[in-house]
Amino acid sequence: MNNSPGLPAAASPKPGSQSALRQRNEQLIVASLRENGALTQADLARVTGLSTATISNIVKAMCASGLATTEPTTSSGRRALAVSLLETPDVAAGIDFGRSHVRIILASPGFAVKAEKFVQLPVGHLARESIATAAAMLESLLAESGIARSQVTGAGVGVPGPIDHRTGTVIRGAILPEWVGVDIVSQLEQALRMPVFADNDANLGALAQVTWGEHRTVRDLMFLKIGSGIGAGLILNGSPYYGHTGITGEIGHAPIFDQGLVCRCGNRGCLETVASTAVMIELLSRGEPAPLSVSDVIDRAMSGDAATLRVIDDAGMAVGKAVANVANMINPEIIVVGGPLAPLGETLLAPIRRGLVRHAVPAVGEGTVVAMSSLGDRAEALGAISLALSHSRHWPR
Template identity: 35%
Template structure:
């Protein structure tokens, strides 16, 4: 039993180390020691095994590491060039598909318009068509795992869509089973905002932070929470559905059938229509760039929208005490006026002690947080299988 426990501990440390190396894009032995709390000899033994198996390699330059004087540092880098994964990010009216290697490096990417809310079968087929085209574009590799993000909650206990007012035509479906049938590959499903949070925590503005609120403001409004370094989705997957929180005094009709929801006031589609009215012209959804809004009326609309969102986020910040609020999506990632409105409203309504430790920033990955998060999570799933497959063989030899 002691032998089994010892082997189990080594396998866990191995998996944690490998995931840390992959997630950071490259790190030193000292960083692994700090992350895992292992001794230098323990890390050296673990790293030597991974190097011998060819799963990682050493480089003298790490990713985004500042130059240092003297002898160059040696960084450990995951060897993910030979494996391939895919990510699909569904919004309410589009799907973005990307093919990446196991390092999370995107090799090909494309976006197509599709009615996601009312035509789940059509949305899946369009996603598959784009996926097939990209796979052919990068040379037809075997895809090891697919991660799909959709703009609605999935019950983690059953895998079913339960909420009748969000993606109503998807209610009762098991999206994972349907996507696996269409793609013929292993699939992991996620809420799109959670993928955005994962993208920012691995490659963006939330790296190294344990308590983060990611807010996607695009065709809808959604939030994702990373608390104590772990994603929090709630009992039935509904955590973060702030887009349908009612606003006092608001009567605008929302897609969910209620009136006065946050999404009906703050979403990118609503803001685009309001800006069109103020400018006396119509803005096309696929070419609208909020960064071009500089007139006084437009600035006021964006500022008011940010203030409205910030008022709700202030209550969340008082409850959760995050280190950072990251704004993503077509609106949140680009408008400095909108961000200032959010920041000022949180500062006005949140507790002073909460504000002292909080920053509000744009997504570092702009509106690509979700697709980056999708391929990073897919790479993690595939890398776990590679690592566990080799590690299990070694463990079986030890236990025989």
């Protein structure tokens, strides 16, 4: 039984455990050093919010694994240790499969992006064909960037659908129905010839926010991805939350209207039937000579088109209503919205906030920040890198 993406239970920390929290804290320290350069341990404690004892223990382990080094310095007239990252030739890969794309990013353990590639895929792409495309893209990236295959310590992979971590397979309800029942990890490891760690794309988006984004010190965060499907990733008490089988955050299948349309999951009136980009495009393409794209929807909204703004407002209110039910239960500090509609900014965020405030307990609705992700459409691939790095040999086990 897998308790965490891509690893057997005996080798993987259970999400929410002390081991998972330690990995999260390690990534927080690395990200802080990457952004600020060398810092004393006292400065790291101040920047990250971690205790000095936690900083000291993790820094010792990072030095032992060759990820960091320390040297004596003076801070405020007192002797101290300055901590610096050591650049290594190794990299991790982050692979994001979408409904119609695959993106690969290579980055160092110090969170420095080394190479990136994006390719469009046909809607309804088969797993074996898309995996072969990703393998070819990786080979091309390595050749172009001069990185040897032996330097790639592993790959994190995101897919737009729930993954049962007991079996490692995509289950019913995924945006890619052609991938249902596929053992993602096994097939990707054969194609890529390296360790692979797979997860739902929204979970990886949440992980990216607290490792690459500006929310690295947030301990309770919800990442909401609005695209062809709608999913949520959770960071609770500083660690990714996966629940019993790994199937969490399926907010797109939360019923909003009892008499609504039948959803692809089999239920009626789910959030995805009223607020996904696919539904927006369907509504706004009526009477058009050709179906609109997400870019068209964004452009029309930016130009003030009344019909487009109404569709976005209705969708945002529905999202806010669904989010309110989650917020009432877990009381997140912040809800970060991502996905292809991110350029809309406040045009989308404002109705989500209204729906949240209207349907949540007042103290929760008014006390929860709703913000747009700054990572754009790279969030899932960046989160996949964080997942791979957390299991890399550069990180203490």
